[in-house]
Amino acid sequence: MMKLTLWKFGFLLFLSSLCAYYLYCKTYADNIYRRHYSKAVEVQHKEDVERIVLSFVVCDSRYNESLNVVKSVLIFTKTPVYFVIFTDENLKPKFNDTLNKWRSLTNNQLDFELQKINFPEAHEEDWMNLFSKCAAQRLFIPKLIPHIDSMIYVDTDTLFLGPVNELWSYFSRFNSSQISAVALEDDNPNVSWYPRFAKHPFYGKYGINSGVMLMNLTRMRTFGWVDYVTPIMLKWKLYIPWGDQDIINIIFHYHERAVYVLPCRYNYRSDQCMYGDACAEATTRGIFLLHGSRKAFHNHKQPAFEAIYRAINEYNIGIDSTETLLNKMEKYFTEAPASNCGNLKNAFFRLPIKTINDLYGKPNR
Numbered sequence: 001m002m003k004l005t006l007w008k009f010g011f012l013l014f015l016s017s018l019c020a021y022y023l024y025c026k027t028y029a030d031n032i033y034r035r036h037y038s039k040a041v042e043v044q045h046k047e048d049v050e051r052i053v054l055s056f057v058v059c060d061s062r063y064n065e066s067l068n069v070v071k072s073v074l075i076f077t078k079t080p081v082y083f084v085i086f087t088d089e090n091l092k093p094k095f096n097d098t099l100n101k102w103r104s105l106t107n108n109q110l111d112f113e114l115q116k117i118n119f120p121e122a123h124e125e126d127w128m129n130l131f132s133k134c135a136a137q138r139l140f141i142p143k144l145i146p147h148i149d150s151m152i153y154v155d156t157d158t159l160f161l162g163p164v165n166e167l168w169s170y171f172s173r174f175n176s177s178q179i180s181a182v183a184l185e186d187d188n189p190n191v192s193w194y195p196r197f198a199k200h201p202f203y204g205k206y207g208i209n210s211g212v213m214l215m216n217l218t219r220m221r222t223f224g225w226v227d228y229v230t231p232i233m234l235k236w237k238l239y240i241p242w243g244d245q246d247i248i249n250i251i252f253h254y255h256e257r258a259v260y261v262l263p264c265r266y267n268y269r270s271d272q273c274m275y276g277d278a279c280a281e282a283t284t285r286g287i288f289l290l291h292g293s294r295k296a297f298h299n300h301k302q303p304a305f306e307a308i309y310r311a312i313n314e315y316n317i318g319i320d321s322t323e324t325l326l327n328k329m330e331k332y333f334t335e336a337p338a339s340n341c342g343n344l345k346n347a348f349f350r351l352p353i354k355t356i357n358d359l360y361g362k363p364n365r
């Protein structure tokens with residue numbers, strides 16, 4: 001009897017020390033896990049609040065168009081976005097009024113600063129008249145806003161169809177020599193402009209299109225970007241029909257290692273669809289950013305582009321529902337005259353529909 005109890009007692013002791021050991025190990029493991037996990041959460045949080053900076057340059061007639069860039073950004077993301085806008089003195093009050101209004105309508109989703117147009121005094125005339133008025137401003141941006149680390153530059157004739165965060169995440173893919181990300185002008189030797197017509201050096205085999213440009217300004221300042229710009233302009237000014245884009249091509253011709261090449265869906269122009277499908281990635285994953293270069297949003301030659309532009313132009317920030325927007329996009333697109341670009345309806349709608357479903361839930365339609 002006594003023996004048995006002792007034996008039982010010993011067994012219980014053994015069991016409980018086993019339990020204690022197990023609990024100890026588990027707590028230890030949990031702690032390690034938690035420490036790592038919370039670190040991950042912290043990092044994630046930091047990334048979440050990292051500020052997305054988007055910038056463009058506007059003089060005179062492009063004001064309306066540029067507001068639609070802002071709208072398209074805000075529609076397809078819930079992340080706060082900081083806009084740095086370089087513009088004429090006479091447009092500043094208009095931007096200030098509209099953007100302040102939109103800031104309160106979107107519960108502070110956007111913030112902004114307005115910068116004046118500012119070219120070096122020497123050669124100011126040359127700069128102002130290169131390509132279109134003030135377009136060349138962006139070449140000087142690294143020096144003009146030393147308080148900004150990085151930004152996405154877009155032409156005013158662009159529209160986001162997906163979340164700007166996705167494009168911003170490409171900064172983290174840069175290797176140590178890359179300072180900027182841009183898409184190619186095209187990659188079809190039969191129609192490519194640069195290899196057939198350019199009288200100046202350009203990036204790679206086909207040249208780049210500068211309508212969408214991720215700029216790590218910190219790295220561009222270290223690189224000495226702005227020092228390259230004026231000598232190149234003076235040397236080539238008679239041979240560069242696309243102005244600032246050609247200057248960027250010349251710089252990158254000599255510094256290929258500085259370039260991260262973006263997929264074509266991040267800078268989708270009518271060239272990519274008017275002769276047939278020339279951007280497979282847009283067909284499978286959706287157009288991320290529509291670029292109405294050569295007035296494709298306005299000149300009645302690309303009805304598919306114009307349909308998307310019109311729907312976003314009519315969208316009232318903070319008032320209209322995103323469902324209304326999608327319905328209008330589909331209506332205008334379907335009603336538009338047939339075109340090669342219009343045949344790729346899926347490429348145009350895949351991402352807006354998915355993004356709006358992800359952000360706002362699936363509407364009943």
Ligand SMILES: *[C@@H]1O[C@H](CO)[C@@H](O)[C@H](O)[C@H]1NC(C)=O
Pocket residue numbers: 061064
């Ligand atoms: C810009 O938009 C306003 C208001 O919608 C309109 O009255 C004006 O004609 C537009 N301007 C241009 C150049 O399209």
Ligand SMILES: *[C@@H]1O[C@H](CO)[C@@H](O)[C@H](O)[C@H]1NC(C)=O
Pocket residue numbers: 092093096097100
């Ligand atoms: C911009 O608008 C805000 C509020 O509407 C006003 O307080 C501010 O003075 C304006 N700033 C400029 C530079 O016009």
Ligand SMILES: *[C@@H]1O[C@H](CO)[C@@H](O)[C@H](O)[C@H]1NC(C)=O
Pocket residue numbers: 149150171172216217218219
């Ligand atoms: C830009 O480059 C600097 C210097 O390499 C780096 O510290 C910074 O994190 C980069 N910015 C982004 C958004 O990747």
Ligand SMILES: *[C@@H]1O[C@H](CO)[C@@H](O)[C@H](O)[C@H]1NC(C)=O
Pocket residue numbers: 188189190
């Ligand atoms: C370019 O043109 C040639 C000859 O017409 C054709 O065989 C080839 O498929 C074309 N290449 C592309 C990428 O369109």
Ligand SMILES: *[C@@H]1O[C@H](CO)[C@@H](O)[C@H](O)[C@H]1NC(C)=O
Pocket residue numbers: 175176177178256257258259260
């Ligand atoms: C970064 O990537 C570019 C493009 O692939 C390449 O040319 C360059 O050598 C790379 N730089 C480094 C430091 O690996």
